[in-house]
Amino acid sequence: MFSIGELSRRTKVKVPTIRYYEEMGLLAEAERTSGNQRRYDKAGLERLSFIRHARDLGFSIEAILSLIELQDHPDRSCETATDIAVSQLSDVREKIKRLKLLEKELTRISKGCDGLGVSEDCYVLASLSDHEHCENEH
Amino acid sequence: MFSIGELSRRTKVKVPTIRYYEEMGLLAEAERTSGNQRRYDKAGLERLSFIRHARDLGFSIEAILSLIELQDHPDRSCETATDIAVSQLSDVREKIKRLKLLEKELTRISKGCDGLGVSEDCYVLASLSDHEHCENEH
DNA sequence: TCTTGAACCTCTAGTCACTAGAGATTGTAA
DNA sequence: TTACAATCTCTAGTGACTAGAGGTTCAAGA
Ligand SMILES: [Zn+2]
Ligand SMILES: [Zn+2]
Ligand SMILES: [Zn+2]
Ligand SMILES: [Zn+2]
Numbered sequence: 001m002f003s004i005g006e007l008s009r010r011t012k013v014k015v016p017t018i019r020y021y022e023e024m025g026l027l028a029e030a031e032r033t034s035g036n037q038r039r040y041d042k043a044g045l046e047r048l049s050f051i052r053h054a055r056d057l058g059f060s061i062e063a064i065l066s067l068i069e070l071q072d073h074p075d076r077s078c079e080t081a082t083d084i085a086v087s088q089l090s091d092v093r094e095k096i097k098r099l100k101l102l103e104k105e106l107t108r109i110s111k112g113c114d115g116l117g118v119s120e121d122c123y124v125l126a127s128l129s130d131h132e133h134c135e136n137e138h
Numbered sequence: 139m140f141s142i143g144e145l146s147r148r149t150k151v152k153v154p155t156i157r158y159y160e161e162m163g164l165l166a167e168a169e170r171t172s173g174n175q176r177r178y179d180k181a182g183l184e185r186l187s188f189i190r191h192a193r194d195l196g197f198s199i200e201a202i203l204s205l206i207e208l209q210d211h212p213d214r215s216c217e218t219a220t221d222i223a224v225s226q227l228s229d230v231r232e233k234i235k236r237l238k239l240l241e242k243e244l245t246r247i248s249k250g251c252d253g254l255g256v257s258e259d260c261y262v263l264a265s266l267s268d269h270e271h272c273e274n275e276h
Numbered sequence: 277t278c279t280t281g282a283a284c285c286t287c288t289a290g291t292c293a294c295t296a297g298a299g300a301t302t303g304t305a306a
Numbered sequence: 307t308t309a310c311a312a313t314c315t316c317t318a319g320t321g322a323c324t325a326g327a328g329g330t331t332c333a334a335g336a
Pocket of ligand 3: 252
């Protein structure tokens with residue numbers, strides 16, 4: 001059994017974040033000492049590692065809630081899990097697509113001005129004023 | 139002179155968002171009718187278009203505030219503007235880098251399970267439980 | 277056993293860029 | 307004149323935390 005601080009050190013999840021996950025229902029309510037402090041065991045550590053890893057991969061709290069529910073029922077079909085993963089993947093691909101468009105425009109905009117001129121003649125400001133300068137929709 | 143709804147239609151910025159921008163100091167306080175409704179002119183339209191375009195390119199409100207300040211002083215050096223654009227570009231590149239790593243892992247994870255099995259044996263859940271399955275840091 | 281102080285507790289509020297809703301007032305066209 | 311869409315202000319909610327206040331508990335050293 002270890003404290004919330006120890007759990008934090010082992011998982012690299014900050015203490016207030018652990019408490020937040022408990023409040024959100026991702027972590028079961030921890031056991032408490034007589035003085036009301038949380039104590040965790042190996043199961044708590046593993047669950048938090050799962051949550052942390054899923055968050056690192058960009059899954060939402062809501063998605064993780066579904067994944068955990070599934071994990072708690074080993075006999076259920078795992079269809080939901082793949083659905084969630086596939087949808088997360090397509091979210092990520094969408095974001096990449098959009099960011100690449102932005103990258104293109106921002107590269108052009110940044111290159112257009114060396115910062116040595118005056119605001120009035122600045123290509124950065126002109127480009128922001130008028131989307132017509134842009135090569136793509138974004 | 140046109141109403142906030144008309145401005146909204148022309149810029150595709152929602153009415154409450156326009157009011158929010160005003161509150162944040164991005165838009166000057168609009169003129170009002172005797173009945174206290176906002177009225178805008180061409181200058182207001184152009185400024186809102188600028189803001190909208192900058193937001194579409196991912197600039198923060200704070201950054202846009204600096205850019206607007208610069209735009210209001212045509213004789214100042216535009217160095218800040220390039221700085222902001224360059225920093226925005228590198229933010230975007232960072233994000234793309236990170237998302238590409240996620241894409242790799244999520245592709246592997248998604249492919250690893252057809253959703254026909256049972257939670258206990260699910261590759262998605264196993265992968266989330268253990269970062270050791272991953273090929274990259276993320 | 278006592279004392280110190282780091283770690284813990286709960287609760288509230290702040291972050292960013294909006295979005296939603298309540299309840300009241302105004303503008304405009306038939 | 308009347309109807310009703312549009313506007314007004316104000317408060318609160320979103321997601322996933324983070325920060326801080328003010329108080330309590332744990333564990334180690336004297
Ligand atoms: Zn410039
Ligand atoms: Zn553009
Ligand atoms: Zn599966
Ligand atoms: Zn991993």
